[in-house]
Amino acid sequence: MSRKKAVKGKGSSKSPKASPGSGRTGKGLAAAAAPSSGLVYPSRPSISNSGEFYDIAFKVMLVGDSGVGKTCLLVRFKDGAFLAGSFISTVGIDFRNKVMSIDAVKVKLQIWDTAGQERFRSVTHAYYRDANALLLLYDVTNKASFDNIRAWLTEIHEYAQQDVVVMLLGNKVDSTHDRMVKREEGEKLAKEFGVPFMETSAKSGLNVELAFTALQCCSPSRLRRSPEHWSNRLVEHLQHLRALVQQAGRTSPTSQSTGPTDW
Ligand SMILES: Nc1nc2c(ncn2[C@@H]2O[C@H](COP(=O)(O)OP(=O)(O)OP(=O)(O)O)[C@@H](O)[C@H]2O)c(=O)[nH]1
Numbered sequence: 546m547s548r549k550k551a552v553k554g555k556g557s558s559k560s561p562k563a564s565p566g567s568g569r570t571g572k573g574l575a576a577a578a579a580p581s582s583g584l585v586y587p588s589r590p591s592i593s594n595s596g597e598f599y600d601i602a603f604k605v606m607l608v609g610d611s612g613v614g615k616t617c618l619l620v621r622f623k624d625g626a627f628l629a630g631s632f633i634s635t636v637g638i639d640f641r642n643k644v645m646s647i648d649a650v651k652v653k654l655q656i657w658d659t660a661g662q663e664r665f666r667s668v669t670h671a672y673y674r675d676a677n678a679l680l681l682l683y684d685v686t687n688k689a690s691f692d693n694i695r696a697w698l699t700e701i702h703e704y705a706q707q708d709v710v711v712m713l714l715g716n717k718v719d720s721t722h723d724r725m726v727k728r729e730e731g732e733k734l735a736k737e738f739g740v741p742f743m744e745t746s747a748k749s750g751l752n753v754e755l756a757f758t759a760l761q762c763c764s765p766s767r768l769r770r771s772p773e774h775w776s777n778r779l780v781e782h783l784q785h786l787r788a789l790v791q792q793a794g795r796t797s798p799t800s801q802s803t804g805p806t807d808w
Pocket residue numbers: 609610611612613614615616617618628629630631632633634635636659660661662716717718719720745746747748749
C-alpha cells in the first residue's frame with residue numbers, strides 16, 4: 546500500500562484573507578479547493594512535501610446551528626483541549642487535518658469547520674459536494690438547535706453527495722442541569738432519518754474521538770468501492786468500531802434505514 550503525505554492542519558488564526566465573500570479563507574480554502582475530493586488513491590501524486598504519510602484521505606464537514614460546539618469539538622479532537630471562555634463564532638469556513646491510524650491504515654481526515662450563522666450559508670453550500678462525511682450537531686441545552694436539525698438535513702440532501710455519511714451528534718451533554726433535549730429524542734430523530742447518533746461533550750471529551758473514527762465505518766459501500774485499501778483485518782476493526790457506535794448511540798442498524806448512509 547503506497548503512502549501519501551498529509552498537509553499539516555491550518556489554524557484559522559494564521560490564515561491570510563483571500564477571496565471576498567467567502568468569509569475567513571486563505572490557506573485553508575486554497576487547500577480545500579485543491580482537486581482532492583473523495584478518497585485519495587495510490588496512483589495519485591502526493592499533495593505535499595511536508596507532514597505525515599497517509600494511505601487514504603477522508604473529508605469531514607461539521608455543520609449545525611451557531612453555538613452548538615462545532616469548533617470546540619474539532620479542537621478537542623485535534624488538540625485534546627477545550628476552548629472555554631468567550632464564544633468566538635466561526636467566520637465562513639476553516640479546516641484542520643488529522644492523520645489517524647486505524648489498524649494498519651493511516652487515514653487523513655480533512656475536517657472543515659463551517660460557520661453556523663445564517664449569513665455564511667451560501668459559502669458553506671459550495672463545500673458540501675466534496676464532503677465524504679458530515680457531523681451534524683445540535684446542542685442538548687438548546688431546543689431550537691435540535692428543532693433545526695430537520696432543516697439541516699434538507700439542506701444536506703440538497704447540496705451533499707447522495708452517498709455522504711451523516712452522523713447526528715447531541716453535544717454539551719456535560720451540562721446536565723441545562724439539558725433541554727432528551728437523549729431519546731435524539732435517538733428517535735436519528736432513527737427516522739436512518740443515521741447513526743451519539744451524544745458528545747467537547748468539554749469532557751465524551752465520544753469525540755469515537756465520533757470522528759466511526760464516521761469511516763458508516764458506509765460499507767465506500768469500503769466495497771476501494772477494496773485495495775481495506776484489508777480484511779481493517780474491515781473487522783471497523784465492524785468493531787461500528788459496534789462501539791451502536792453502544793454509544795444505542796442506534797442499531799436496521800433494514801428499515803432509508804437515510805443517506807448505509808447505516
Ligand atoms: N458545556 C459545554 N460547552 C460547550 C461545549 N462545546 C462548546 N461549548 C461552548 O459553546 C460555545 C460555542 O462553541 P463553538 O464551538 O464556538 O460553537 P460553533 O458551533 O462553532 O459556533 P459557530 O462557529 O458560530 O457556528 C462556546 O462558548 C463553547 O465554550 C460542550 O461540550 N460543553
